[in-house]
Amino acid sequence: MSSALNFVLAVNPVPWARAQMAFTLAFHIVLVPLGVAWGFITLVANWRAIKKDDADALLLAQRWSKYMAVTFAVGAVTGTVLSFEFGLLWPRFMGRFGDAFGIPFAIEGLFFFLEAIFLAVYIYGWKRLKPWPHFWTGVPIVIAGIGGTVSVVAANAWMNEPAGFTLNSAGKVVDVDPWAVIFNKAMPLQSLHMLVAAYLVGGFLVASVYAFGMLRGRRDRYHRLGFLIPFTVAAIAMPIQMLVGDEMARWVFNNEPVKFAAIEMVPKTSTDVPETLFGHLDDKGEVVGGIPIPGLASILSDPADGTSTQIQGLDSFPKDERPTNAQVDVVHLAWDVMVGLGTFLFLLSLWYFASWVFKRRMPKSKLFLWIAAAAGVLSVVTLEAGWVVTEVGRQPWIVRNYMRVEDAATANTGVWVTFVAVVLVYAGLGVTVVLVLRQMSRRWREGDAEAEIDEGGPYGPRPTPSHEEPRAAVDREPVP
Amino acid sequence: MSDVVALILMVGITAYALFGGADFGAGFWDLTAGGTERGRTPRSVIAHSIGPVWEANHVWLIFCLVVLWTAFSEAFASITLTLFVPLSIAALGIVFRGSAFAFRKEVTRTSSQRNFGAAFASSSVIVPFCMGAVAGAIASGRVPAGGKAGDPWSSWINPTSILGGVLAVTVCAYLAAVYMVWDAKRLGDPGMVQYFRRRAIGSAVVTGVIALAGIVVLHDDAIYVFHGLTSRALPLVILSALCGIGSILLLLRSSHTGARLLAMGAVATVVVGWGVAQYPYILPTSMTLSAAAAPDATLWSVVVVFVIAALVILPSLGLLYYLDQRDLLGAPAVEPGLHDHG
Ligand code: HDD
Ligand code: HEM
Ligand code: HEM
Numbered sequence: 034m035s036s037a038l039n040f041v042l043a044v045n046p047v048p049w050a051r052a053q054m055a056f057t058l059a060f061h062i063v064l065v066p067l068g069v070a071w072g073f074i075t076l077v078a079n080w081r082a083i084k085k086d087d088a089d090a091l092l093l094a095q096r097w098s099k100y101m102a103v104t105f106a107v108g109a110v111t112g113t114v115l116s117f118e119f120g121l122l123w124p125r126f127m128g129r130f131g132d133a134f135g136i137p138f139a140i141e142g143l144f145f146f147l148e149a150i151f152l153a154v155y156i157y158g159w160k161r162l163k164p165w166p167h168f169w170t171g172v173p174i175v176i177a178g179i180g181g182t183v184s185v186v187a188a189n190a191w192m193n194e195p196a197g198f199t200l201n202s203a204g205k206v207v208d209v210d211p212w213a214v215i216f217n218k219a220m221p222l223q224s225l226h227m228l229v230a231a232y233l234v235g236g237f238l239v240a241s242v243y244a245f246g247m248l249r250g251r252r253d254r255y256h257r258l259g260f261l262i263p264f265t266v267a268a269i270a271m272p273i274q275m276l277v278g279d280e281m282a283r284w285v286f287n288n289e290p291v292k293f294a295a296i297e298m299v300p301k302t303s304t305d306v307p308e309t310l311f312g313h314l315d316d317k318g319e320v321v322g323g324i325p326i327p328g329l330a331s332i333l334s335d336p337a338d339g340t341s342t343q344i345q346g347l348d349s350f351p352k353d354e355r356p357t358n359a360q361v362d363v364v365h366l367a368w369d370v371m372v373g374l375g376t377f378l379f380l381l382s383l384w385y386f387a388s389w390v391f392k393r394r395m396p397k398s399k400l401f402l403w404i405a406a407a408a409g410v411l412s413v414v415t416l417e418a419g420w421v422v423t424e425v426g427r428q429p430w431i432v433r434n435y436m437r438v439e440d441a442a443t444a445n446t447g448v449w450v451t452f453v454a455v456v457l458v459y460a461g462l463g464v465t466v467v468l469v470l471r472q473m474s475r476r477w478r479e480g481d482a483e484a485e486i487d488e489g490g491p492y493g494p495r496p497t498p499s500h501e502e503p504r505a506a507v508d509r510e511p512v513p
Numbered sequence: 514m515s516d517v518v519a520l521i522l523m524v525g526i527t528a529y530a531l532f533g534g535a536d537f538g539a540g541f542w543d544l545t546a547g548g549t550e551r552g553r554t555p556r557s558v559i560a561h562s563i564g565p566v567w568e569a570n571h572v573w574l575i576f577c578l579v580v581l582w583t584a585f586s587e588a589f590a591s592i593t594l595t596l597f598v599p600l601s602i603a604a605l606g607i608v609f610r611g612s613a614f615a616f617r618k619e620v621t622r623t624s625s626q627r628n629f630g631a632a633f634a635s636s637s638v639i640v641p642f643c644m645g646a647v648a649g650a651i652a653s654g655r656v657p658a659g660g661k662a663g664d665p666w667s668s669w670i671n672p673t674s675i676l677g678g679v680l681a682v683t684v685c686a687y688l689a690a691v692y693m694v695w696d697a698k699r700l701g702d703p704g705m706v707q708y709f710r711r712r713a714i715g716s717a718v719v720t721g722v723i724a725l726a727g728i729v730v731l732h733d734d735a736i737y738v739f740h741g742l743t744s745r746a747l748p749l750v751i752l753s754a755l756c757g758i759g760s761i762l763l764l765l766r767s768s769h770t771g772a773r774l775l776a777m778g779a780v781a782t783v784v785v786g787w788g789v790a791q792y793p794y795i796l797p798t799s800m801t802l803s804a805a806a807a808p809d810a811t812l813w814s815v816v817v818v819f820v821i822a823a824l825v826i827l828p829s830l831g832l833l834y835y836l837d838q839r840d841l842l843g844a845p846a847v848e849p850g851l852h853d854h855g
Binding site: 105111124128130150157173211462472 | 569614821832
């Protein structure tokens with residue numbers, strides 16, 4: 034190619050590769066909770082529909098499965114992009130460590146197959162399969178979602194806590210222990226934390242749509258149920274997540290001290306370390322700004338020792354083996370966001386449970402609904418923040434203590450071009466998904482109105498809720 | 514051991530070609546179905562035929578990528594390093610294709626359907642072309658081993674890659690047309706049976722002619738694979754030609770089930786033939802399978818996963834295709850009147 038073109042393309046690929054990886058992962062992760070948890074939420078509605086002959090629940094389950102077909106498709110294609118990117122952006126990482134890092138993905142592939150197959154059967158099976166067999170075709174979706182999440186996160190945990198391989202003198206992986214790769218030290222907690230996150234984010238996201246609906250005056254039973262089922266799932270997951278997160282923080286304290294120093298923004302090793310909210314590091318690496326809560330970081334790190342717990346500071350690690358000051362700022366901010374929003378969502382769940390315990394119904398105030406409507410987006414922000422803590426906190430390593438990010442990257446100087454293309458395409462994709470989902474919902478609402486008019490208006494008797502009715506009603510071929 | 518895993522990879526590539534390929538081909542026929550009015554009926558057959566199963570078919574691609582990067586990670590690194598451009602295009606094309614197809618089914622306004630349809634259809638041609646070009650680049654030895662990148666452009670813009678790309682597009686179109694004859698028959702639409710039968714025969718002939726011409730190209734440009742195809746893999750090549758001719762004859766005699774099987778046979782034997790022809794290399798002629806292979810324990814885990822997959826996934830896939838073919842999976846309609854607009 035011409036030298037002019039080469040000049041234009043001669044851009045250092047590393048920052049662009051990082052940005053592209055981060056962007057595409059951050060996009061994919063939004064769809065993940067829907068793929069993992071929505072299947073479960075739908076099955077709850079489906080179960081209720083069959084057991085209690087509940088027409089509203091049936092309609093919800095059917096509609097949810099249709100929405101899922103769309104979000105799953107987007108999840109699948111964005112996930113495929115990620116698979117390509119491992120090679121396109123990090124060929125030297127994959128070339129060297131694919132032998133070990135790849136193993137969890139082989140297992141993940143198995144779960145994806147299951148998920149894709151049974152999702153197709155479930156979504157397309159409403160019409161002709163009998164209610165219970167149809168319900169059971171949904172169960173593998175839930176299992177596959179859990180298995181898939183655990184295996185991908187196992188791969189990520191391996192990057193934090195590499196294990197199960199031997200390098201020869203040339204740096205080539207010569208011996209692999211697949212078991213030790215999958216069950217690396219970081220895997221159990223990280224997988225669990227992500228799994229619970231998927232359920233709570235999925236629940237809050239779906240519920241938020243119905244919270245909006247209720248705020249707009251659609252307070253019928255259908256909308257209430259559409260809110261209650263997913264919100265209850267999220268509210269149950271929330272306290273569990275607090276416990277797991279707390280455990281995980283202590284695990285990081287004991288096993289990844291550099292990351293922990295970045296999380297808590299601790300420049301110098303000391304005891305009685307304050308928990309600083311916000312703030313950042315200046316040029317000299319001192320903490321400026323922020324609100325310090327005396328001693329709290331030490332207490333949380335090891336409650337047994339309290340304020341006398343010593344936390345290793347950033348200065349006890351070589352400069353080129355820890356995140357830069359700017360990265361520390363990012364990690365610390367992301368940490369504050371995760372913990373702050375996590376606590377907020379936890380309180381929201383408590384409110385919900387308290388109302389059930391004391392009033393035997395969900396909170397009805399506008400304020401609650403507004404917060405619940407926001408909880409969907411807030412929980413996604415929490416999730417993204419958590420990932421930023423993990424990923425940026427690992428810098429400068431791609432495989433901790435074994436390979437640096439810049440040694441892993443491709444030499445292709447055109448990465449900035451693909452980055453720009455990916456951002457444009459995904460921006461369009463994101464907008465379109467939302468528009469399509471909204472259009473589906475609007476169409477169904479209008480369809481509803483028509484149907485009700487057909488039946489003699491909103492005051493007419495509702496048709497007997499039974500499985501046969503909606504099934505028979507949809508028994509039409511799309512093909513002219 | 515590395516041969517066993519290579520065989521598994523071959524199974525994955527073949528399955529992707531047979532099932533994923535047909536989905537791409539359906540997009541090709543969508544693209545060429547003509548204007549909104551004229552193309553409505555064929556498009557609805559197309560949507561009906563790939564609706565429930567495309568995602569499951571798509572997972573074969575993930576399967577191939579994962580096996581490649583786990584078991585032959587150095588080859589994977591070399592391929593992605595050199596073929597950055599066509600692979601990036603393919604990845605973005607897949608985004609367009611999958612999402613546009615899912616969206617098109619859910620929107621009702623004709624203009625949006627047309628836009629999503631166009632995105633779906635054009636990317637259905639671009640993606641297999643890129644994949645075929647990648648295969649051509651590998652087969653013609655343009656992907657060097659050892660962490661060096663080959664030429665970013667001429668590695669995939671060359672006679673063998675273009676042959677591979679064009680052949681991939683026509684093969685997909687051929688498979689899809691043959692399958693859709695069957696689907697149209699199931700839907701009880703004799704007009705569409707004729708429509709796709711003509712196209713199946715036409716694309717079969719075109720594919721055959723290109724494949725013949727390809728022999729010359731390979732002789733000049735990909736000599737290692739050419740030798741393989743004319744010696745070790747020759748029986749497969751002949752078998753493929755016979756299957757292809759057989760499928761045309763059966764289509765002419767309206768024996769659609771047999772035509773379908775033979776078409777699948779024709780494609781499967783070509784894919785496997787390519788693999789046999791470049792054996793023992795994964796990157797002819799710079800890297801052998803055994804040199805690229807991961808340590809044994811890794812290979813074993815791939816084999817174990819594959820065996821589990823065979824035990825769990827194949828019956829499930831069987832169930833899916835069975836239900837689909839028996840028409841037990843309808844459109845996921847929820848409300849009455851859903852399909853009357855648009
Ligand atoms: C929306 C969900 C959510 C909520 C409410 C929380 N987290 Fe979290 N957190 C995540 C979602 C998440 C995650 C799924 O995004 C991460 C990224 C990687 C991972 O496995 O989980 C994560 C990572 C992560 C890490 C980094 C682990 C590592 O890099 O090895 C720590 C220490 C915590 N979390 C701790 C907490 C604490 C103490 C929380 C309580 C307030 C908390 N998380 C709430
Ligand atoms: C899905 C949620 C995830 C998000 C939001 C996320 C976010 C990020 C971010 C922000 C970076 C850039 C770090 C930097 O350069 O400072 C990054 C890098 C990276 N992530 Fe993640 N990540 C996620 C999950 C994963 C998983 C599950 C894997 C692998 C199994 C993974 C593999 C990588 C790799 C290979 C890099 C590039 C190397 C590096 O910068 O360390 N990520 N990710
Ligand atoms: C925290 C990290 C991740 C989790 C929990 C996760 C989970 C999931 C889930 C549940 C799906 C199903 C599709 C959906 O529900 O929308 C999915 C799709 C997919 N993901 Fe991810 N993913 C993560 C990151 C990654 C990464 C890093 C890769 C790169 C290899 C990846 C590759 C894929 C692929 C290829 C698919 C498509 C599967 C199909 O076609 O069915 N994912 N992911």
